[in-house]
Amino acid sequence: MKLIIRFFSFLFCLQSFAQPISNQEKITKYLNDYFSQDREIIHVQFNKNLFINNEDIAFKGYVLSKNNNIPNSNTANIQLVVYNEEEQIVLKQLLFAQNGLFSGGIHLTEKFKPGKYHFHFYTNWMNNFREDDSFNQTIEIIDKNSPYTFQVNEPNWKTAEITLFPEGGIILNGIVNMIGIKITDCNKVGIEISDGIVLDSKSNEITHFRTNQMGNGAFYLKADLNEKYTIKINNEKLKVTQPLGKISETGLILSAPNNPGRSNLLVILKTNEKGLQSYQNKKFTVLIQQNGSSMQQEVTFNNNKTEQPFYFDKKYLSNGVNTIRVLDEDLNEITERLTYIEEGKNPSTTLDTKIVSNDSITLSGKTDVNKAHLSISVLPEKSMFLNQKKTISGTFYLNAYLEKPQSDTYFYFDPENKTRRQDIELLLLNQNKGKYLWENIKSGPPKISFEFEKGVTINGKVEKELKPNSQNKISLIALKNNLFDQTTIDQNNDFKFEHFFVQDSTVLALQMTNEKNVTQTTKIEARIARNEPRFVLGPSFEKAFCPITKSADNVFNFQPPKAKATELKEVAIKNNFKKEVFTHKDDMSPMARAFKFDGKEYGTVLNFLSSNGYNTGINQTDFSVYIKERRGAYLGESASSPNVYIDNFLLFDFNQLFNLTLDQIDEIYIDQTGSSDTSTTGHGTIKIFMKTGQKNDYFKVKFTTLIVTKGFAQNFTYKTAPLENQDEFNYFGTLGWFPNIEPNDQSDYQIKIPKNQQKEIQVVIEGFTNDGQLISEVKKVPIGGIF
Structure with a gap:
C-alpha cells in the first residue's frame, strides 16, 4: 500500500514540475511539421509567346527547392501536358530534369491548329500538398495563310470593376484606415487612373487616389460609422460611382508600412477606443513567416494605447513574400497581411556586341555571379511578342506565395521601373490572403501519398x-x-x-x-x-x-511563298558517271x-x-x-x-x-x-x-x-523557321534561342546570332546560380554602325 502511495506521489511531483507548452512553441511545431517535407516549384522560360504554325516552340525550365532556396537536384521527372482552348489534352511529354534544370520544345505541325494553348508543368511529388506550385503558360499559334490582327494594348473600359482591400479586412470606425483599391477589366487586366476621389454623404471630397498600370492603388481614410462614403471616377474613358462599404464598430487591423531603406520591418497592430476595452488583458501573437522560417512577438493592449508597434529585423527574414499573421490565445487567426522582403543586390549581366562578320554577330556577356545557368532568347528590335511577362523572380519570389498568381510579374522586377518596390507592396495589399492558409498549417503535416518519381x-x-x-x-x-x-x-x-x-x-x-x-x-x-x-x-x-480588343487598322498580311526557280544561263554538262559495283x-x-x-x-x-x-x-x-x-x-x-x-x-x-x-x-x-x-x-x-x-x-x-x-521526350534541337520577307522577320522572327548557357570560371559567355539587318535587338535572360540567386533581365542591345 505504501508503495502505491509513493508511486502516485511521484507522479504528482512530476506533474507539478512539468511546464505547459507555450503558444510560441506550438506555433513553431505547427510550422516545422507542415513544412517538414521539401517542396519544389517550377519556372519555365519560353523563347517567345506567339508562334507561326511552322515554327519551333522552345522552353527552359528551372526547379527550386522552397525549403532551401537552391536548385532542387532531387527532381528528375517533369510532366508536361498541353491543352487547347477547349481544355482538351493535345500533347503529353515526360521531361528529364537534372540539377534543377530541364529543356525541351515542340516542332509545330498541322496538329496544332491556330489558337491559344495552355502548357502545364508539374511533378508527381507536388500532388502531396494543398498548394499549387506547378507552372502554367499560355501561348498563341497563328496561321501564315491568314492575316494577323494585332491586339490593342488597352483594357476593356466598359467592364471596369473596383475591388477594395482594407488592411485587416475591415474599415474600422474612428481611426485612419489604409484601404487598397484594385481596378480591373473583365479579363483581370489592370486599369490605370489618376483622378479617383472619395466623397462623403454631402459630396465633399475626403481624399483622392490613383492606380498604377497594374490597376493597384491605395488611400487613407479616417472612417466615421455615421457617414456614408462613395468612390467616384469620372474621366473620358471611365465613369464609376460605388459605395465604400460597411464600417466596423470594432476589430483589429494589421499594418506593415515597409520602408525598403530600413533594416527593420515596422508592424503595427491597431484597434479603436471600443476595441481597447474589449482586448484588455488578452494576449495576441504576431507571426511573420515564409515556409518554415518564422519570427514571433507577443502583444497586449494593457498600456491603453490603440496602436501597438514593434519591429522585425529584416536580416532574419527570407527574401520574397512573407506572411504576417495575428493569432489569438487559442491560436486562431484574426487577420493577416503580406509584405515583401528584398535584402541584398539582385544579380545582373552585361551583353555587348563583340564581333561582326558578313552574316553574323557575336555577343559577349558577363554575369556578376559565379556558377550561373542561363537561358537566352534573342528577338528582333520590332518584335511584338517578347515573352517578358512571367519571370523567374516573379515565379519564385511572388507567385510562390500568392493565392492567385500574377500573370505579369516582370513589371514588379523591371529595373527601369523606379517605383517597383512600392508597386509590389500595393500588389500585396490588394490580396485577400496568401497561398498558405493558417488552418491548413494547424491541421498537421501533409500526408505523403505520391512518390518522388525518378525515371x-x-x-x-x-x-x-x-x-x-x-x-x-x-x-x-x-x-x-x-x-x-x-x-x-x-x-x-x-x-x-x-x-x-x-x-x-x-x-x-x-x-x-x-x-x-x-x-x-x-x-x-x-x-x-x-x-x-x-x-x-x-x-x-x-x-x-x-473578347480581347483588336485593332482593325493594325493588320499584318503574310506574303505567299515564292515559287523557287533558277534561271540557267550557261550549263556545262560533264559525264562523271561511275558504274556502281x-x-x-x-x-x-x-x-x-x-x-x-x-x-x-x-x-x-x-x-x-x-x-x-x-x-x-x-x-x-x-x-x-x-x-x-x-x-x-x-x-x-x-x-x-x-x-x-x-x-x-x-x-x-x-x-x-x-x-x-x-x-x-x-x-x-x-x-x-x-x-x-x-x-x-x-x-x-x-x-x-x-x-x-x-x-x-x-x-x-x-x-x-x-x-x-x-x-522521356527526345532531345530537342531548336531551328528557326524561314520567313518570306524582312517585315515578317522583324515582327514574327527569332534571332536565336540559347537554353543552356553556362558562363566560364570568369563568368563570361558568348552567343552568335544572324545579322539580319537589325540595328538593335531584344534579349531576355533568365537563370539561377547554384546557391539560388535569380537572374531575370530584358535588354536592348544596339548593333549600331554596322549597316
Whole structure:
C-alpha cells in the first residue's frame, strides 16, 4: 500500500514540475511539421509567346527547392501536358530534369491548329500538398495563310470593376484606415487612373487616389460609422460611382508600412477606443513567416494605447513574400497581411556586341555571379511578342506565395521601373490572403501519398521455367545509346528495372544469361510501366472572360511563298558517271532491285523501304515494327510481310530495324517476287548488308526488343523557321534561342546570332546560380554602325 502511495506521489511531483507548452512553441511545431517535407516549384522560360504554325516552340525550365532556396537536384521527372482552348489534352511529354534544370520544345505541325494553348508543368511529388506550385503558360499559334490582327494594348473600359482591400479586412470606425483599391477589366487586366476621389454623404471630397498600370492603388481614410462614403471616377474613358462599404464598430487591423531603406520591418497592430476595452488583458501573437522560417512577438493592449508597434529585423527574414499573421490565445487567426522582403543586390549581366562578320554577330556577356545557368532568347528590335511577362523572380519570389498568381510579374522586377518596390507592396495589399492558409498549417503535416518519381520502370516476365536457386539474369541493352543494365529474375519469373532514364523511340534489347554469362534462349515479355500521373489540383487556365480588343487598322498580311526557280544561263554538262559495283548482287535473283550507299545518306531503313514498295510503321497494340507489302495494303492486318535479312541472317523481330540508319548500310536488295529466297515464308525478300565495321553481334543472338513509348521526350534541337520577307522577320522572327548557357570560371559567355539587318535587338535572360540567386533581365542591345 505504501508503495502505491509513493508511486502516485511521484507522479504528482512530476506533474507539478512539468511546464505547459507555450503558444510560441506550438506555433513553431505547427510550422516545422507542415513544412517538414521539401517542396519544389517550377519556372519555365519560353523563347517567345506567339508562334507561326511552322515554327519551333522552345522552353527552359528551372526547379527550386522552397525549403532551401537552391536548385532542387532531387527532381528528375517533369510532366508536361498541353491543352487547347477547349481544355482538351493535345500533347503529353515526360521531361528529364537534372540539377534543377530541364529543356525541351515542340516542332509545330498541322496538329496544332491556330489558337491559344495552355502548357502545364508539374511533378508527381507536388500532388502531396494543398498548394499549387506547378507552372502554367499560355501561348498563341497563328496561321501564315491568314492575316494577323494585332491586339490593342488597352483594357476593356466598359467592364471596369473596383475591388477594395482594407488592411485587416475591415474599415474600422474612428481611426485612419489604409484601404487598397484594385481596378480591373473583365479579363483581370489592370486599369490605370489618376483622378479617383472619395466623397462623403454631402459630396465633399475626403481624399483622392490613383492606380498604377497594374490597376493597384491605395488611400487613407479616417472612417466615421455615421457617414456614408462613395468612390467616384469620372474621366473620358471611365465613369464609376460605388459605395465604400460597411464600417466596423470594432476589430483589429494589421499594418506593415515597409520602408525598403530600413533594416527593420515596422508592424503595427491597431484597434479603436471600443476595441481597447474589449482586448484588455488578452494576449495576441504576431507571426511573420515564409515556409518554415518564422519570427514571433507577443502583444497586449494593457498600456491603453490603440496602436501597438514593434519591429522585425529584416536580416532574419527570407527574401520574397512573407506572411504576417495575428493569432489569438487559442491560436486562431484574426487577420493577416503580406509584405515583401528584398535584402541584398539582385544579380545582373552585361551583353555587348563583340564581333561582326558578313552574316553574323557575336555577343559577349558577363554575369556578376559565379556558377550561373542561363537561358537566352534573342528577338528582333520590332518584335511584338517578347515573352517578358512571367519571370523567374516573379515565379519564385511572388507567385510562390500568392493565392492567385500574377500573370505579369516582370513589371514588379523591371529595373527601369523606379517605383517597383512600392508597386509590389500595393500588389500585396490588394490580396485577400496568401497561398498558405493558417488552418491548413494547424491541421498537421501533409500526408505523403505520391512518390518522388525518378525515371521509368521496365517490368517483364520470362517464359522459360527456371530451376530453383537459378542464377539467371536479364540484361538490358540500348542498341545505339551505349546503355547496359542487369537485374535478377524472381521465383515467379518476373524481373524489374527501376529508375531507368530512357528516351522515347529508343530500341531496347533484353536477353537472359545464366551464371556463366551465356545467353539463354527464351521468350521475354516487357513493357514500360509508368502511371503518367495527373495533377490533383488541376491546371489553372489563363482564360479570357470577354473578347480581347483588336485593332482593325493594325493588320499584318503574310506574303505567299515564292515559287523557287533558277534561271540557267550557261550549263556545262560533264559525264562523271561511275558504274556502281554491287558486292552481293550474285546472291540475288535478276528480279531484285539493288541499292548502293556511300555513307552520306540520311534517314532510316524503314523510311527507305516506305519509299520503295512497302508500308512500314509501329503497331499501336504491341508497339512492334511492321513491314507489309503495299500492293496488299487493302487486306489490312492480313497483308503479307517480306523476309528481311541482315548480313544473310533472317530477322524474326523487325524491331531491330527501328533505329537502323542508311549511313550504316552498304547495300540493300529488294525482290518483291520472292524468287531470291528459298524460304517459303514471307512475301518477297529484302536483304540488308552492313558496312564494314558496322556489323553487330546482336543481330546473331536471339533476344527480345522493346521500343520505348512512355519514356522521356527526345532531345530537342531548336531551328528557326524561314520567313518570306524582312517585315515578317522583324515582327514574327527569332534571332536565336540559347537554353543552356553556362558562363566560364570568369563568368563570361558568348552567343552568335544572324545579322539580319537589325540595328538593335531584344534579349531576355533568365537563370539561377547554384546557391539560388535569380537572374531575370530584358535588354536592348544596339548593333549600331554596322549597316
